[in-house]
Amino acid sequence: MVPVGSLILLVVVVIAPTLLFWVMLRVPKTLDAIGAYVRKRRLGPAPAHPPIERLAADLRRVHRTLAEFPPGTPAVRRRATREAYDALLVQACAAVDVPHRLDSVGEGMDREVERLRIEEALRAAGISVS
Incomplete structure (x- = not known):
């Protein structure tokens, strides 16, 4: 044992x-x-969203890109850039409590008018877009 x-x-x-x-x-x-x-x-x-300074800088950059597209730029690139711009506008609206209808408005003149209205509302809120 x-x-x-x-x-x-x-x-x-x-x-x-x-x-x-x-x-x-x-x-x-x-x-x-x-x-x-x-x-x-x-x-x-x-934080729920990125800093407002970064959103404003991104909005200005993408807005400038949209305005400076040379003739002959592919339609896919233009559309993708517009969609990116719209997404940034929605984020900026959420950050400063500006109402928007970009989710419900289809492509065309109504959407362009809504973009202009939002840009002006953001300017009034202190965010320079262009």
């Missing part, structure tokens, strides 16, 4: 290092998770 003391010594010699290394491998992940949780609670919620 094996003495109990030898069995305990064997368990300590075999299991203790394994358990120690397992804990050492888990400590960095646990500390990272705790740090991320603390940072998240300290910083508060993330």
